[in-house]
Amino acid sequence: MPEPSPTRLNRFAARVRLVRSWRGLAIGACLGAGLSALWAAADWLGWTVTNWAWMGALTAGCAVLGAVVGLALSVSSRDLARSIDRRAELKDCLATANAFAASDGLFAESLRDDAKRSLEVVNPKTVFPFRVGRWHGGAVALTALAATLFLLGNTPLLLNDEAKKTRDELKKAGEKVDRITRENLDTPEAKAEMSEAEKRLADQLRKFHDELERARMPKEEAMQKANELAKKAEDLAKQKAKETEKHLDDAQHALDKMQRDALAKAGMDNVDPASAQMPPEELAQREQQATENFQRSQSMANALQMQLNALQQKLKNPNLTAAERKALEEQKKELEKKLQASKSAAERAKKELESLKMSKQAQEILKKIQNNPLYKQLQELAKKMQKDAKATEDHEGRPQMSDEEREAMEKEMQKMLAELKDDAAIQKYLEEMLKAMQSGKSGRRSGKLCLNLGLFPIPGTGQPGNGIMMNDIGKVNHSDKPLASQGKTNTSMITGNRRPMGEETYVEIKAPTTVGTRSGVPYVKVLPSYQKKAESALNRQEIPKEQEKRVKAYFDSLNH
Amino acid sequence: MQEAQWFRDTFNAVRSEVQKAIVGQPDIVEGALIGLAVGGHVLLEGMPGLGKTLLVRSISQSLNMEFSRIQFTPDMMPADVTGTNVLSEGRAFEFRRGPIFANIVLADEINRATPKTQSAMLEAMQERSVTVGGRRHELKEPFLVLATQNPVEQEGTYPLPEAQLDRFLFKLIVPYPSKAELAEVVNRTTGEASAVLSAVAHQEDVLQMRALVRQVFIEPNVLDYGLSLIVATHPEGAGASPVAKRYCRFGASPRGAQSLVSAGKVYALLDGRQRVSREDLIKAAKPVLRHRILLNFEAEADGMTADKVLDEVAAFVKDGDRDPIKV
Numbered sequence: 001m002p003e004p005s006p007t008r009l010n011r012f013a014a015r016v017r018l019v020r021s022w023r024g025l026a027i028g029a030c031l032g033a034g035l036s037a038l039w040a041a042a043d044w045l046g047w048t049v050t051n052w053a054w055m056g057a058l059t060a061g062c063a064v065l066g067a068v069v070g071l072a073l074s075v076s077s078r079d080l081a082r083s084i085d086r087r088a089e090l091k092d093c094l095a096t097a098n099a100f101a102a103s104d105g106l107f108a109e110s111l112r113d114d115a116k117r118s119l120e121v122v123n124p125k126t127v128f129p130f131r132v133g134r135w136h137g138g139a140v141a142l143t144a145l146a147a148t149l150f151l152l153g154n155t156p157l158l159l160n161d162e163a164k165k166t167r168d169e170l171k172k173a174g175e176k177v178d179r180i181t182r183e184n185l186d187t188p189e190a191k192a193e194m195s196e197a198e199k200r201l202a203d204q205l206r207k208f209h210d211e212l213e214r215a216r217m218p219k220e221e222a223m224q225k226a227n228e229l230a231k232k233a234e235d236l237a238k239q240k241a242k243e244t245e246k247h248l249d250d251a252q253h254a255l256d257k258m259q260r261d262a263l264a265k266a267g268m269d270n271v272d273p274a275s276a277q278m279p280p281e282e283l284a285q286r287e288q289q290a291t292e293n294f295q296r297s298q299s300m301a302n303a304l305q306m307q308l309n310a311l312q313q314k315l316k317n318p319n320l321t322a323a324e325r326k327a328l329e330e331q332k333k334e335l336e337k338k339l340q341a342s343k344s345a346a347e348r349a350k351k352e353l354e355s356l357k358m359s360k361q362a363q364e365i366l367k368k369i370q371n372n373p374l375y376k377q378l379q380e381l382a383k384k385m386q387k388d389a390k391a392t393e394d395h396e397g398r399p400q401m402s403d404e405e406r407e408a409m410e411k412e413m414q415k416m417l418a419e420l421k422d423d424a425a426i427q428k429y430l431e432e433m434l435k436a437m438q439s440g441k442s443g444r445r446s447g448k449l450c451l452n453l454g455l456f457p458i459p460g461t462g463q464p465g466n467g468i469m470m471n472d473i474g475k476v477n478h479s480d481k482p483l484a485s486q487g488k489t490n491t492s493m494i495t496g497n498r499r500p501m502g503e504e505t506y507v508e509i510k511a512p513t514t515v516g517t518r519s520g521v522p523y524v525k526v527l528p529s530y531q532k533k534a535e536s537a538l539n540r541q542e543i544p545k546e547q548e549k550r551v552k553a554y555f556d557s558l559n560h
Numbered sequence: 561m562q563e564a565q566w567f568r569d570t571f572n573a574v575r576s577e578v579q580k581a582i583v584g585q586p587d588i589v590e591g592a593l594i595g596l597a598v599g600g601h602v603l604l605e606g607m608p609g610l611g612k613t614l615l616v617r618s619i620s621q622s623l624n625m626e627f628s629r630i631q632f633t634p635d636m637m638p639a640d641v642t643g644t645n646v647l648s649e650g651r652a653f654e655f656r657r658g659p660i661f662a663n664i665v666l667a668d669e670i671n672r673a674t675p676k677t678q679s680a681m682l683e684a685m686q687e688r689s690v691t692v693g694g695r696r697h698e699l700k701e702p703f704l705v706l707a708t709q710n711p712v713e714q715e716g717t718y719p720l721p722e723a724q725l726d727r728f729l730f731k732l733i734v735p736y737p738s739k740a741e742l743a744e745v746v747n748r749t750t751g752e753a754s755a756v757l758s759a760v761a762h763q764e765d766v767l768q769m770r771a772l773v774r775q776v777f778i779e780p781n782v783l784d785y786g787l788s789l790i791v792a793t794h795p796e797g798a799g800a801s802p803v804a805k806r807y808c809r810f811g812a813s814p815r816g817a818q819s820l821v822s823a824g825k826v827y828a829l830l831d832g833r834q835r836v837s838r839e840d841l842i843k844a845a846k847p848v849l850r851h852r853i854l855l856n857f858e859a860e861a862d863g864m865t866a867d868k869v870l871d872e873v874a875a876f877v878k879d880g881d882r883d884p885i886k887v
Contacts, residue, residue, distance in 0.1 A: 019887040079884035082781060086883050091837035096779040106563060106775040107834030114834070128887055 008119045009094075012084060013075045015124035019131075020070035026135035028066020032059035033142030040146045044153030046216055055146055063139070084119075087127045093118045154214065167215040170222055174212030177226075181205045184445050195442060197236055204229060233446045240443030241389040247436030248382055248389070254429035268362050283356060283363070290352040297346035304339040311335060378433060381409055385440050410437055531555045567772050567829050571597065573760040577622035580755040582615050583748065584741035590830075591732045591847055592619060592706060596664075597769045598822040600729020601685050601705040603670075603720075603851060610734045611745070612708045616666040619706075623766060624759030625663035626700065632673035634716060638680035642690040643697075655692060660684050663700050663763065667707035671717045678724055681705070685727045702766045722810070722854060729819045731851035776825035778836040786824065786841040788877045790817045793853050793869075801876035803869050807859035812852040819848045838881070846870050 036055040043050045081094035097115035100108060156164050184190060185202040194202065208225055211217055217225075263269065278286075311332050315325065417430050534555065538548050571593060578589050588604065592615060595602035604612045613629065620627030630641055643658030659665065660681075667681060684690050688699045707728070709720070725731070737745060748754065778786075791799040793811035804811060823844035824836040831840070850866040859869065 016885055016887060020885075023887050075885065083883050083885040091831075091833065091839060092779050092782050092835060093833075095781060096777050096835035099779045099781075100777050103777070105777065106772075107777060110564065111777060111834050128885075131887075 009077055009080055012080055012124045012127065013077075015128045016075045016080065016083075017071050017073070019128045020073060020075075021067045022070070022130050023133070023135060024066035024068070024070025025063050026066070026133065026139050028069075029059055029063035029139035030135050030142055031066070032062025033139050033146050035059075035062070037142055037146035037149055040149035040153060043216075044149055049211060049214060049216075050150070051210075051214075052150070055150065059143060059146070084122065084127055088118070088122045090118045090122070153216075166219055170212050170215035170217065170219065173222060173226070174209050174215070177205060177209040177212055180448075181209060184448050190445060193438065193441065197239075198442060198446065201229070201232055201236060201446070204232070237443045237446035240439045240446060243439040244385055244389040244436045244443060247432045247439060248386055251382060251429050251432035251436060254432055258426065258429060263362050268358055278359065278363075280363075283359060287353065287356045290349050290356055294346055294349035294353055297342050297349055301339060301342035301346055304335055304342055308332065308335045308339060377409075378413075378429075382433065382436075385436055388440055389443065406437060406441065410434065413437075527555075527558060531559075563772055563775075564829055564832065564834055567597075567769055568832065570761050570765055570769060571830060574619070574622045577757055577760050578615065578618045581618040581757055582611055583744040584737050585611065585615070585734065588615065588732050588734055591730045592616070594823055594826045595706070595729050596623075596702065596704050596766060597773055597826050598729055598819075599702065599704075599770050600819060600822065601707065601727060603725070603728040603731040604706060604708045604734050605711055605731060606708070606734025607712070607736070608710060610736065612706075612734060613666055613668060616664060616706045618757055620664040621757040622759060623663075623761050623763070625702070625763055625766075627664045627666070628659040628662035629666040629668060630659045631668045632670050632677065634672055634674055634718075636673050636677050638677050639692070641677060641680050642684065642692055645693045653693070655695070655697065657697070658690075660690060661697075661699060663702055663704065665703075665705045667705055669710055670707040671709040671720055673718065675718055675721070678718065678720060681707075682724050682727065685724075702763060702770070725851045726813050726815050728851060729823065730847040732847055733850075773822065773825045773829065776828055776834055776836060778821060778825070782836055782838055782841070783821065785838050785877065785881055786820050786836075787817055788880065789841060789845055789849070789873060790814075790820065792873045792877050793849065801873045803864075803872040803876070804853075807855050807862070807864050807869050808853050809856045810854040812849050816849055816852045820844050823848055842874055842878075845874055 036050075036059050039048065039050045039055060039058070042048045078095070078098055081098040082092075084090065085092050085095050094115050097111050100111065103111075152158065156167060159167065181202060185194065185198065185205065190198075208229060211225075212222060311328060314320075315328050315332070320328070413430050413434055417427065417434070534551055538551060575586075575589055575593055578593070579586070582589055592602050592604075594600075596619065604615075606612060616629070617627060630636075639658065641658050641660050643656050643661065645653040646656050648654040670678065670681070673681075680690070684699060685705050688701070688703050690697050690699065710717075788799060790812045791797050792801040793804050793808060793816075794800050795804045795808040795811060797811065800811075820841055821836065824840035827840040827843050828834070828836045846867055849870055853866055853869060855864060855866060855869065859865075
């Protein structure tokens with residue numbers, strides 16, 4: 001006997017899958033919401049970070065997964081028949097028909113008919129309805145719990161004034177980090193040029209921004225993280241500066257080679273391009289000097305020759321005694337030595353003279369190259385880049401050229417590269433210059449990040465640079481010297497009477513300096529010398545002890 | 561299908577006929593007839609005067625079958641039940657059949673007989689034969705023992721041993737009639753004419769009914785449900801119910817399982833089905849199992865009866881029987 005109405009059972013199976021999917025959705029949502037609640041709790045405790053979107057995605061993801069699993073699970077016809085029997089109160093009609101499908105007993109036929117009739121009156125939707133069960137309730141409850149935990153963890157209502165203030169500061173710092181990241185690393189140009197290290201740094205900055213945005217981390221930690229990131233940016237900037245310098249060196253070598261090649265072409269292989277580039281005044285001076293040297297050596301040689309000839313005449317006299325002859329012989333030897341030295345000097349001077357003359361000719365040749373306005377421009381650019389790189393390494397100085405200028409120059413070089421593609425030397429030179437420029441840009445980006453993140457305080461202001469400003473930090477990162485000495489002097493006003501020569505009323509205001517423009521020198525570098533000067537001034541002048549103490553306290557406050 | 565309908569019609573016809581004489585007691589009548597349809601003996605327990613003997617006589621009249629009644633007393637001997645060899649006129653021993661040689665035997669107050677006599681009944685009930693003088697005598701088919709016992713007046717009685725109780729398919733508790741039923745009883749028995757019963761079925765019909773019962777299907781899972789009911793009464797078993805662990809000394813025997821399924825099959829046919837359902841087994845559980853479980857002292861102390869225990873056992877098994885598809 002075949003199974004009772006397989007097609008009808010298939011309808012039930014499809015329905016079961018759908019209802020299972022509905023239940024799986026609830027179970028998945030329950031699980032996801034439970035995990036989200038744990039996540040929110042961990043977020044509240046500060047163990048991890050989350051937000052609405054992530055929690056929602058987790059819950060929805062688990063719910064969808066549950067629904068898919070529910071839909072994919074197979075339904076056995078035996079279980080299906082038993083379940084329909086129970087739900088439709090068919091008194092084991094379908095299950096028995098299913099179990100004895102192959103039986104040919106006395107009641108087999110009527111059993112099958114009975115099953116068919118039963119199935120005809122049973123509606124799958126009635127038997128397996130969509131229900132809102134415990135899992136659904138649990139999912140809603142857990143979602144509410146997760147939302148509550150998240151809200152409680154993030155609401156400022158439960159915070160005291162100080163914590164609220166801290167939170168505001170962290171949020172502001174977060175905005176700043178966001179702005180820094182967007183301005184420096186999120187531009188299309190920066191994205192296109194960023195190295196892997198920069199990308200990693202950008203990711204870390206975004207994460208840091210998220211953490212600050214949530215304002216859940218302690219200020220000290222935020223500061224420390226800012227410093228760590230600034231340190232990374234600094235290292236990156238230094239690395240890029242070194243790369244720039246290397247590329248500039250390579251470019252210079254390529255340029256030298258190009259000039260040597262030009263000289264070789266003119267048959268002046270031996271001419272040093274460096275001498276060929278000597279200024280005309282120096283060249284004339286050296287020529288004159290060489291001429292004088294030559295003439296002096298020449299006249300000296302002539303005089304010595306004459307003396308030698310006279311001596312030889314004397315030696316031809318047969319009446320000379322042995323002693324006289326010996327003395328004359330020695331004299332002759334001496335003269336010959338001197339003559340030889342003079343001749344050598346004259347020869348050297350002559351050669352130098354010739355070389356300088358050739359340098360003149362070489363200058364003429366190189367002038368053609370150097371008079372090219374682009375050459376001058378490139379040389380100028382190399383110098384600026386060199387200075388920039390140096391400044392980046394030392395964290396001082398202003399950029400030698402604006403970004404617009406760099407961009408224009410880069411385009412120009414790209415164009416030249418295309419035009420002069422047959423000249424290998426120029427290609428090499430321009431390529432290295434371009435690389436140097438790229439490294440320089442990257443270095444500048446990292447340098448900006450470094451400055452803006454506040455690792456390096458602005459001299460004289462006692463505050464971190466343009467970077468993340470937070471009041472009343474409490475602790476600072478002592479692992480880093482510059483940070484350890486950031487200005488924290490409290491503003492105070494002292495009034496009193498000074499009596500060096502009669503009385504004088506004075507008002508002394510002790511506060512972090514707010515005047516002055518940005519300096520390229522970190523104030524920690526100049527602080528010791530300023531302190532020394534102040535101490536020597538104190539020693540030299542008659543200053544009341546009270547005031548001495550005040551000066552000392554001022555410097556101590558800057559140092560700590 | 562026609563056979564099932566015939567079964568139901570025949571059963572109902574006999575029941576209707578018996579009900580002409582018996583007022584009320586529908587479950588008792590049905591139980592006794594189920595015993596007939598299955599081929600299982602029935603133990604009726606009730607106070608005197610509740611119509612037990614009348615019931616048995618009415619059934620035999622309705623089926624046109626031979627009926628005998630044995631009134632058990634302590635001095636009754638096995639031969640009084642089975643029959644004995646007597647010396648005939650021809651100077652030879654001749655077996656004279658006892659009252660057991662009938663289709664329907666009413667063993668009245670069976671607990672008043674001595675164990676020796678009861679054991680004679682035991683063989684007859686189980687083997688459907690008696691052995692006298694080394695010779696085996698087959699009993700008539702269909703053969704049905706309807707035994708009665710009085711729950712009071714226990715003095716001078718010999719309670720049936722568990723082995724003998726296990727031979728009974730059902731143990732039916734005959735209740736007192738309601739006031740209306742009582743009025744009807746009085747009217748019927750004190751009036752002018754009493755009901756005259758006619759035979760609506762015959763021996764062959766009973767045998768055919770028994771054959772049909774065996775054709776009824778029982779799905780493996782339903783069977784498992786029935787077996788769970790049995791196992792749940794075993795206090796030491798793995799599937800024991802908490803109530804059995806607490807109150808039962810011994811649970812139902814394998815014969816209990818057979819009886820449960822057989823009775824379930826009859827209930828199914830009576831309901832117009834050719835398959836046993838869980839409901840049939842639950843319905844059969846009490847009459848089949850109430851005399852097969854042996855309660856301990858704690859049960860007696862707590863006022864627990866076998867029926868109460870079985871109710872809890874059924875609830876326990878029902879709880880364990882879950883929908884295979886959770887949605």
